[in-house]
Amino acid sequence: MNEKDVITNKDDFIRQIAKRNNYNQGDCRKVVDTIIEILREHIQDRKEFSVRGFGQLKYTVTKEHMGNKPTKGVKGAKEEILIPETETVEFVLSTDLRNIVKNGYEESEDE
DSSP states (O other): OOGGGOOOSHHHHHHHHHHHHTOOHHHHHHHHHHHHHHHHHHHHTTOOEEETTTEEEEEEEEOOEEEEEEOTTSTTOEEEEEEOOEEEEEEEEOHHHHHHHHHOOOOOTTO
16 A cells, blocks of 8 residues: 555545545545445434444443542542543444454455
């Protein structure tokens, strides 16, 4: 992959899709915008979104719990505080992608 193939924003992503599939960028932009819209709807509705071989967006809730806040200026002193419930969305890589990250990319035999 050369420097021109690096994807740093949505426009780069759209250009790569168009280039690899010989499509026009306008149509690719519509597809990418639709995918983003679907993802936003799933996040807004607190639904999970999964793409086999890529990964999963998971909506999670961390319950309210007690935690420690270090006290400034006093070594080892901590103040106990209540940490409120938080809602987040996390992305979990698929097993295949996790293995690529862990072991590096290896060409498959049929390519």
